[in-house]
Amino acid sequence: MGSSDGAETVTMLLTPDNPSDVRRRYEPMHNLIEGEVDGVEVETQVPQDYSAIRPALKSEQAEIGMDDITLISNPDLMDVYGTAVTGGSAFYFSVMLTNPDSNIQQRTDVEGETMAFADRLSTSGSIFAVYALKQAGLDVGEAPDGDPVDFEGSWSNHEVALEKLGNGEADAATTWGGNGIAHIPSGTEVPDRVDQKSSFLDTIGSESPKFRPFWWSFPIPKQPVYARKTWKSDKKDEIGTVLRNSDKGLIQQYYPEDYDEEELPFTTLAQTSMKEYQPVIKRLDALGIELGE
Template sequence: MMKPTIAALALGATALTSTAALAQDADWREDVPVFRIGLLGGENEADRLRDHACQEAYLEERLGVDVELFPASDYAGVMQGLLAGQLEFAGLGSSGYAGIYLQDPEAVEPLYTVMQSDGSLGYYSVMYTLADSGIETLEDMEGRTLAFADPNSTSGYLVPSFELAEQLGGPLEGYFGETGFGGGHEQAVVAVLNGQYDAGVTWTSGVGDINQGYSRGNLRSMVDRGMLDMSDIQIIWQSNLITNGPRVIRSDLPQELKDLVMGAMMQLQTEDRACFDAINDGESMGYWPINHEFYEPIINMRRAAEGAR
């Protein structure tokens, strides 16, 4: 896995930054008077709106148009909003991007992703159980119940369902007593904490202090909100490295707008570090430009999964 340096990141941001002067005479604002940002489901709506309010204000100042946040109840809501032209921009998981691409390859463009604090461009899916459950290994999960997060989540469904089936040598239905969806990463953890499922899967950077929920991810976000104490759970399985999901923009938008958004967001970690951390679920090094090719392995995995269904 390539590990870009801080110097390279800064160089990339500088090269992609559009100046405010470039925007002042742009007439694209007549066609795009409001820039709508989709927020994936998976955690409390009020928390999502609060965490992203700084991004709303930041982009309004730099784009010169109104910016509005649209939280969806699930991943599919954001995906359909982008496909229908009802949203201009969103952060997606790799599987969500793959799902859009397989429906319409021209719908959106990936702009950048998050670089973890160790310089990698990936993260992990992990399976967790209650610390006092007596379930210590994947083998102990035979006949037990498992909560996935969302059917369009990379780490919360696509990758674990694919890798677990390979590891177990057969369909998950023949191994686990029952599988279901928690309605999002946060909700699935709550369901396990409440005893509704024996285990769940979620996403984490896999680096940093495990007692804090690692450096970044759903566990870290829940620890930071006081919703989770890591001593209450244990991790019994971890996936291979997964590509960090992209921030995407609709392909049919004016190029001037795309350039302004890219330039502004690539500067966010230096312009407003607190905002950068708030919208990225913990600590990370910065943003890194990516393109479609970065997600082809996940697209192929999702294509195969949909073909199997």
Template structure:
């Protein structure tokens, strides 16, 4: 699998709006029609549209072939649009982040169906990282300092770091919407951008996913140290329209669970290239798996309104 960290460093989290579909013969999944006779697969705007289409083309193609139902890939304008699509029935399945999924479940706009596996595990780690030569020895040392974060809706790059800061006794104010009332100055961008800001001494620390802090050997980059870490965040799920029947949901879940490795290799069909998907398998999951994420969302008093920000 190619390095997601390397891609993020060069591409950032840019994206364009728009929709397009995979062509194919219209058919039915058994006796299920999925509303308009096709399965609408929605992608969250976490990376550039063309890049994500290249990644997911064989994934959607496999789902189409196995179900006999046209699969349409859609690129959402924002995370709120993902939940709106699921809640309104214009999307049947979506890939999204843990917090967006948690907020969708809270708002009855999504049902968790699958958990993704990557980099050898089903969960991952959020970190608050600083430079070894800094004066930051604990989270309380960040009072009055500038802290970089990833996108405000990122689990590992914003929400868990804020949770760690709050648990340490710092006031987070209106974060992640803004840093008003917070004991620190917050700057939200992306994982790569936040870590680069730390590298360039523009922030005293960065709250990011651990993956962005590692070198090519998988070790923490030279010159840096973790102030705090939070392990065990369940990796990003796939969610479905809550109005799908159990048969419709289970057919999708079982099909993707049994998918061959090749569908993760991207449009070029070759492993370990730039268009590989960042994950390599999925397993059935439900609300229980993501209860820790929902707990943090509640602790930070977050709602789906957060997804309309930015």
């Protein structure tokens, strides 16, 4: 693709969420690519949901994506740059939250209650949580593609899930650590695995309302960043090299004014393979989620 000034336009699909928020979070990454790769103009788009990402790549309406579900659904369509690293960690967590005065103490207590999820195909905000509830013995029905049996479920995005919990539309919610940890009161004990591998614990207690965690996943590999295989351009490899060679000092040069470093979803990329994403594949299979061709 080209642009009016002769630069090559590269369309990068961000993770589905509130468009203004997610664009702000990824602005340093956007600026890094434009600043370090000559002749490139990056256009960021926020898909309505995860199911819209692969069709956009397959129809060559975009060049770069960054979610594991799309990669897993057809890895032969993608060339993987690597897995995002933030705060020195290439892992993050799914967490279930409830209000401080709630009677929900463990997963089985969700029975008969309402749970707010993120997008149906969100790894941390839906798939890991639905699987964990199923493993706890709850009848999840056809969730996330249909309705659960032993509890009520609603699907939206990470931010809305917490909003529903906060305003009383849900009794519990699930989200990813980068979104949820800030709403957990300071001083709350977290599992050792979270303490060792989460890059978001420095945000704990910084947001309101406050929620109480009652379940944490094991470490999940952060999002992969990949390019569609059919993209034929020397800029493709240049961008991959820049992303892999980035570090905190370099990315900081591309922060916009008043940028909140705690929200940064990318510092550099770690080399990974599909092996790291096998736990995600296992849960998709267990829940009968067909990602299609």
